[in-house]
Amino acid sequence: MKIIIVGGVAGGMSAATRLRRLDETAEIIVFERGHYVSFANCGLPYFVGGVIRNRGDLLLQTPQSLGARFSLDVRVDTEVVQIDRAAQTVSVRDMLTGEENTEHYDRLVLAxxxxxRSGAVSDTTIPTHTLRTVDDVDHITAVLAESGAASAVVIGGGFIGLEAVENLVHRGVHVTLVQRGPQIFTPLDPEMAAPVLDRVRERGVDVRLNTTVTGHSGQSVTLSDGTTVPADLVIDASGVRPDVTLAEQAGLRIGESGGVWVDGTQATSDPLIFAVGDGVEKTDAVDGSGTLVTMAGLANRHGRSVADSIAGTAEQAAPALGTGILGIFGLTVALVGWNEKRLVDAGRAHRIAHTHPANHAGYFPGAEGMSIKLLIDAESDAILGAQIVGGAGVDKRIDVLAVAMAAGLGASALTRLELAYAPQYASAKDPINQLGYVADNLAQGTSVNLQWHELDAARAAGSVLVDVRSAGEFAAGSIPGALNVSLDELRARLADLPRAPLIVHCQVGQRGHTAARILTQHGFDVQNLDGGYRTWLAGTSSLVVSPIAERVLV
Amino acid sequence: MKIIIVGGVAGGMSAATRLRRLDETAEIIVFERGHYVSFANCGLPYFVGGVIRNRGDLLLQTPQSLGARFSLDVRVDTEVVQIDRAAQTVSVRDMLTGEENTEHYDRLVLAxxxxxRSGAVSDTTIPTHTLRTVDDVDHITAVLAESGAASAVVIGGGFIGLEAVENLVHRGVHVTLVQRGPQIFTPLDPEMAAPVLDRVRERGVDVRLNTTVTGHSGQSVTLSDGTTVPADLVIDASGVRPDVTLAEQAGLRIGESGGVWVDGTQATSDPLIFAVGDGVEKTDAVDGSGTLVTMAGLANRHGRSVADSIAGTAEQAAPALGTGILGIFGLTVALVGWNEKRLVDAGRAHRIAHTHPANHAGYFPGAEGMSIKLLIDAESDAILGAQIVGGAGVDKRIDVLAVAMAAGLGASALTRLELAYAPQYASAKDPINQLGYVADNLAQGTSVNLQWHELDAARAAGSVLVDVRSAGEFAAGSIPGALNVSLDELRARLADLPRAPLIVHCQVGQRGHTAARILTQHGFDVQNLDGGYRTWLAGTSSLVVSPIAERVLV
Incomplete structure (x- = not known):
């Protein structure tokens, strides 16, 4: 059997090596239009920043090493320009010589x-760089070296944009981050993104929200707000789009999301052609819709599946959760599934829990805090998504939630997970168990919570806000107009409280819950402000910098 | 309703506070025979070592604070000495005054x-200390301070014993670790415990295996091997046993494991009496048998469940996985479920996978290694247990495996988990995904592996061992008598291989797998040595120090 693979990085190369292990006799040709195969895509920003020092470390394999070990015929600088499905051939162009020829395939894999994405910059004469290939990185580091670049503009505050920002700052470059919309890192909800924005600004980055790049003049660019910022270098990290040119020309089905449509075995609408990786549409785990998830993990995983499919042992792909993680100036930002904005847009009934635990026992030195947001299906108690921002231990908790979500565990079942505990690693009630307790209380009706963006409307309708923190905490900063009755005095001061609906809150939500339990049992109508003062503060600060939060106002 | 709780630490106090949140009007009395409630049990060794500096940090709550916030009647220095089930009363003794009185209960919680455990030291005149309460720690730190103790003997290399060893060394004390059996940290299998023993010895600890303490003379103790070692302090960490005195006297059912029997709602054989925590038998997740798991996480979790049960919203407890974690001299050691020894003893058919991944992308600076062992049900592909030893990221992977196990995911399903990836946190194929790939290959028959302790027998029966590492790796250390044919030369050197059954191996198992696939397809009968040279070396080194590994020889 002759198998042709178009694209020699994550998905394509995982398919090629697994295919060889399954079939020693197959002819396997990999065409890669770039000069490198199997390179460390996700390491590129860190090479720009000098964190990864040796360029060779980015190059995990060569055509030679893959030939020796896996008997693969890997041809770099070679572009597949056309597919003839009837003839089962591809037209291939040598990008150095321009020479074209034709190769037959029994099975074809598009990776x-x-x-x-182009088009983020309206003035196309502006020399922007992208950050996706080894060549891109070579260009960027050349500019930085030649000009002794002191300034850069990064367009887009997503995964790649923020990684670029961090690494440029690490190199001593002054960075302006230009964000078209009102929030950086839009996979998060606004109150979860607020500490990320704070951190980026604390590190001296000039963040411009609701702004685009409109012009270019020498070593500076002009922005849509009329200002000019220095820009020895401009990096366009405004997004990516699936490369479906070949598939489209060949008449393969393209999914609703714009990626190549595949079934659960990675087969396209032509059963002899498979597709995998960032160019392919995935099935969303929450609603089953077609979705784009451009993560290396899925590309590798599905690449291996393609090989199994071709070898005749196909299995159905798991739906995509969209698990992602970002390190940014010492913060870890992680997420899985849907966010609140998307649930609101889709009209999906949900519950929300915010917590602010430490990564391990507070009495053990070095505990670091994190903020967790959990989105829960109001009907089924299913986990619909989660967001975590903080220090050490964030990566662990998002993985635990991703596994729970994939396995179909309900949010309340998080209480029952038996996670590893010693005081330097976790708490006897792990943050995940605690999150489960909150979710379980919501599911049982033991607790009724209110979101930070629902507070103003509730108070306007007559609810009274009671801050149950200590007098000292209250004095250090409080929500305007709140009545302060500390939790430990609450039973003695019931007579001081009005008989209006009450909203209680503490710093993070836990004392608020106890207060709500006490008050409910004394006949009060009580809601607990979810995530307490800390979530409210983050949420309202996001309103100050941008109006995005209004989207989730009920 | 009047509820009496016997024991005011993890399980008892979780029950008490949750009960109050569910029932503002109940009368709740907590009796604690010690002087402290709700203290940081798992932090005690670290206070001995000076890692936790402030003794007050160990005392999370006081009777006063619990009274103020939760309206609990907490009585320390008070022992419950008898239960009269017919009268629904307990007899209570004030340990300071000796005064006794009787309290009625509607519901009783034993925690x-x-x-x-006593009895580990045959000569009972030897003044040993245990390490389980705040009083214990006060005694130990007093001895260390008064004598300027330069030497200590720790009996038992389990969780508490090793934590004691680490903390005494941290204080500059010379430590002898006395282990009755041939292996320290017996929850692990021998090849996984080998690096732990190495690390403990590297840090200057005098480890004595197959040894007990037999006598005592001044500031030294004599051991069963006839030697004498200095011992300004002796800590007995040889184990714990459930405290079932009260339950036994009251005629409550005791489980096969020796803990108090409870049903899934934590009710004992008397429906008015509940029990929770280390004194209680749990249901084993692997075989449903009664088991003891003395972990703080379960005590807290089940304490909360007791409150739900009493409040009338009982749910069935999840079976216990026995997830545990230990930090020892910079190594993290974690485990869940059953080990190989136990599976062999029980005659349970199983598959095994050893891997040696890095915690994150190798090209990103600072990657740390770990060794993973996965035990898999041979019939169902269910995960039966796992052990991990290594650096950063071990705690994350054991938690992911614990969740997968609790959720009933098969080992092959680990391939499909969508875990968070960026190069400083993980690999695009996370160690857990990789483990799944190995398990999947075993389940599909794509790979057949052989354990380190099966190697000698297989070679004696005629199998030939082929080391597919590079010549340089081979020269640096190899298994005696192995034939070296590097993977990249394998296809060219097929004629050099004998037509006997082959066992291939590399450093960690991955190249061995590729080699096995090549050779199998060329008609050879091939097994891959699981975990490669590294697992073999660890396993055989454990044989050198002790005969324990013979227990798992097939």
């Missing part, structure tokens, strides 16, 4: 990936 | 925990 062309995604391209950095 | 007496476990006691440090």
């Amino acid at each position: 062309a990936g995604a391209s950095a | 007496a925990g476990a006691s440090a």
